[in-house]
Amino acid sequence: MTQPNGAGQADVRKRVAITGIGIVSPLGIGRQEFWTNLVEGRSGVAPIASIDVTSYPCKLAAEVKGFNPADYLGDKGLKYLTKGTKFLTSAIKMALEDARLNTNGHFPEHAGVIIGSALGNYSQTTDYTYNIFKLGPEKLLPMASFDVALNSSINFASVFFKLKGPSRTISSGFTSSMDAIGNAFNLIRSGRDNLLIAGGVEQLSLDSYLIFLLQGLLSGSNNSGPELSRPFGRHRNGFVLGEGGYVVILEELESARSRGVKIYGEVVGYGTTYIGSNRFSLEEKISRAQRVMELALEDGSLSGESLDLIYANGNSSNLLDMIEARAIKGLSGDSSKKALVTSVKPLAGECYGAAGALQVVSCVLAMENSLVPPIANLEDPDPECNLNLVTKKALQIDIRSAMVNSLDPAGNGSCLVLKRNQQ
Amino acid sequence: MRRVVVTGIGLVTALGANVKESWEAMLAGKDGISEITSFDTSRYKVHRACEVKKLNFNGHIITKKPFTVYDCLLASAREALEDSGLDGYEPLRRDRVGVSIGTLAGELSLFEQRLRNHHLNKADGFDIEVALSYPPMTLSTQLAEEFHMEGPNIILINACSSGNHAISWAFDAIREGKVDAMIVGGSDVVPQTEFTHFHNLKSLAPEKCQPFDKNRQGLVVGAGAGVLILESMELAHRRDAKIYAEVRGYGLSSDGYHMTAPHPSGEGPMRAMEVALASAGLSYKDIDYISAHGTGTPLNDKMETLALQTVFREMAQDIPCSSVKSMIGHTMGAASAIESIVCCMAIKEGAIPPTINYETEDPECNLNCVPNQARECKTNYALNNSFAFGGNNASVVFGRVHLPVERGSVI
Known part of the structure; x- marks a missing residue:
């Protein structure tokens, strides 16, 4: 009790x-x-x-x-x-x-x-x-x-x-x-x-x-x-x-x-740590961002392979998007090949402190509808951000587990792992 | 679950630039109030506050005011870190040491200073310096940068209970093994904006802060910072650190009642204290000292007394329950961090600072407020109360660590 x-x-x-x-x-x-x-x-x-x-x-x-x-x-x-x-x-x-x-x-x-x-x-x-x-x-x-x-x-x-x-x-x-x-x-x-x-x-x-x-x-x-x-x-x-x-x-x-209420899904893991130090080299920032994602996955007892979707921080910042992309790439297993990656910010804006919650509700609705909305405005992806990016049109896909990333270029990286409700 | 202990403390108050000065002045019952110098008060009915008079900048005592929120925070964090010896511990994993800080207003006074000189438009208040210090988060990241700590960074904005919120966030993170140690605290100065806010709500006492006195007239705003080093008991033992006290537990609650007034029954604070005691695995009978929220406003002190009478029953009149706000003012986001340090010192030193300016008994505040004179008191367990505007309540329990008996049984 x-x-x-x-x-x-x-x-x-x-x-x-x-x-x-x-x-x-x-x-x-x-x-x-x-x-x-x-x-x-x-x-x-x-x-x-x-x-x-x-x-x-x-x-x-x-x-x-x-x-x-x-x-x-x-x-x-x-x-x-x-x-x-x-x-x-x-x-x-x-x-x-x-x-x-x-x-x-x-x-x-x-x-x-x-x-x-x-x-x-x-x-x-x-x-x-x-x-x-x-x-x-x-x-x-x-x-x-x-x-x-x-x-x-x-x-x-x-x-x-x-x-x-x-x-x-x-x-x-x-x-x-x-x-x-x-x-x-x-x-x-x-x-x-x-x-x-x-x-x-x-x-x-x-x-x-x-x-x-x-x-x-x-x-x-x-x-x-x-x-x-x-x-x-x-x-x-x-x-x-x-x-x-x-x-x-x-x-x-x-x-x-x-x-007896409807259950959208479960939060199963959360990780946070400091990624934004001036002292960190670019490679260190990338490995710290990757570490945040691993912390959340470990916290949720999930391995990288099982992720179907990553709701990215992706806010169109030059450096931060590249850091995030390379951090996702670095995750173990084949999650970076398999998991779809999308971002809601081209349409809803970067609402800074509220952005993590914006992405979480977007992710929950994507799981609910088995549909991943595309990254708007993305005509010409950066070869340095070589991910399984969803572009142009929404993709129908069964989403059992998903990760949501939130990154502050001068502060924390924080990450949440969600699972769809198993009926 | 790991146990969480306090291994270092640092203080900046109107009474002193470090723990020793502040603590000795508190035990001597000194009043830190003075005429406000950081802005012109000629258009106000109140002219006094407990401003910080001097700071220790890395070994140099500086008296040139005004000090920023970060100045106060940094000085107390440096003292706390040095006190703990954590920084010099070679095997320390810096990615497992975080920072959690409470504040009410952040660096608002920097914006004020800029705007005071140019105020044709509000935009005149902004330049790159203001932009970079404006988000409160920068207080915590600057500390992380200064001391090379790479764990999570959090700012808790919970008005006058921010410090206790920062402590409880850190307590959970250490207990659950997410981090090994945290630099934790609160800091605020006296921005003209907050002064005006309290002044126009008629919350300010004109001359002095008199918690639990029949003729109390309100609070006195204060500036200051308090920082504690929290770490797992396991780490503290491994590096043979001095331990002030253990953080035993905490309780949070809301009144759900009013934006500025507390619920008159004290029902929200009562729940915060009861949850804190349950979380600490203690009964009300175990508590030896209560650091009261005790702001000196007519409403708060009456309400807090009712809440204490409910929780502490037959012991409510007897347990020493003092408010250092009578001496250092209400330091807002820093208050409960500073008062947590008071609890740690009460446990370590066996002394309790008084509630000064106490003149006339109030039957509605029938407590043992340790009037005017410090007293000796062996303190095993202390409760720290903070009840903020908006009905936002947080209580934390600290306890003595009985080393010989418990050592080795906790890891």
Whole structure:
């Protein structure tokens, strides 16, 4: 018997099911719309509308469009919430309903929430800072700081759904949401918790735009050619920004079965380690990235051969895509020949801290539908990224196990291994 | 499951630039509060905070302010690492040593400094230096770079319980054998933004922080950092390290109630403490010292008392339960890391720092808050509480390691 939020016992090793998915994405709201657009290759990338970029070189991003938060959260108090909080809370609401968990305040008491976000509501924190100088501190009403903390989206969600379990925000750069899902997986597997909402959230803002632009990471910055995300492409030149809220419900397998709820699949392994050191040579970075994948496979007691699909980090960065490709190539067995490799980022954008969760939901839907969407915009693959890349059209294939990669060029590599539910 | 011990500690507070100075000043009941110097407070009703006055930069004492969050973090991490001797252990596998750090605001004050001088547009606040230090993650990767540690890097953003979250993340990773050791801690300074936020919510005390006092008026913000070296007991024994205490367990919970106010019943904190005790395999009767969240706000201290009375029953009035926030202020993301170090020192030194500025008893805070005077107390087990905005609660239990009896039975 699992002790909810309990100590975790030495010999406990629970299985962890995915029972719900919630999506607020540039590719659509909700899993059906998202999946249809993903398979049909309808891009979420368009000229940036939510911030003024006239004086800057990069003009495109994948922004969430056609999203009405009142559909999920009601009308009350919406004006006090940031865009990110609306994304996250709505995605959680969808995921809870998908998992057939009541969201009218009678939620299982012990549920918790673990969310990854690299920047959180930092852009609203800095708006507040700006207003201190522009308007004066005495002009800022108490409600002006209601939802402006880095982690306030997660706090709001925990209050909104009256969650009593842990609430935690993990901010490990580009791997934030992968580390959040990995952490939630560990906490359920060890018997400490048995129902956790996990995922990621990011919002496009002047702040996120400028910090990536100033670092020269965006496609088209530094006169690097046309703005286009084409992971593993010969002429790739950086990423196109995205945003969104992506959430899964993780649940101890037996308790999910006893509820009779649909089980999408299981999380079976997670690995994370530091790959981004300035001291590492290129070869070391590649072997570290490979090591992350091996850690996750070992954690899930899976060998490289049995992988059918790899949902790649592939974000169209020059160096990082090559590192990832060569790391995958280095995996033992014939997995790099057999496993299909795809990336969702050309269509949904690089939503940094939320990207791991974006890829996990994409991967779960691919397993569910036995269909692998192609890497959009990939006309001319880089010979150095010689993988079993899915291009041009979606491939029908039975996916029993899959790996999802999340890599931060200056931080962690983190990796999750999923298995389809065995009926 | 492996056992997890604390083998090194480092502190930067308003009371001192290292553990020794801070600890001695705490036992002497000194107040670290002073007039704020890092920004102009003339448009505020409150002018005082517990800012850091000096830092040890690699052996040199620097008093030139303002210090960044990373400055404070680095100084305490260096002290903790040197204290532990981990860095000099030749067979150490650096890919199995990670970093987990808690913070509330990260390097927000760098953005403020830039914007303070040019604020025609918000974009004026950004340059490459700000861009590179803006994501909180850079605190942890900079430490990894500085000390050549190559295990996982994590930042926990859980407002005022961030430090305890960072400790519990590391505890799990070591216990499950994913890593051998972690550099763990929290760091924050006093950004004008957070000061304004607390000020405008009327959470700040104008003169002094008075936890559990009938006339308490609020919290005092503080700057500081605390870093602990956590490692498996196996590794600590193998390299014959000095052990301060064992991390026995932790508990997390949410109030699920309100964005800024705690649930008045203290029900969320109560669950965090009960889970922490269960996770440590202990009863409430085993606890000798409680490092209270004790912010000095009217709501928190009343709520925390109720929660303590529920968990500790007949012992609630007797167990020493002090708040060092009365002396070093509320250091936000660093607070529970710093207070974890206080718990380790209580276990190691057999002394408990007081709650200062305590003048008038409050029947609603009927606790033994160790008023004004430090006391001796043999401490086998200590509980560290942190209850953050948003109803985000984390408690950690530390215990004495009884070496002669238990040695050899744990590996």
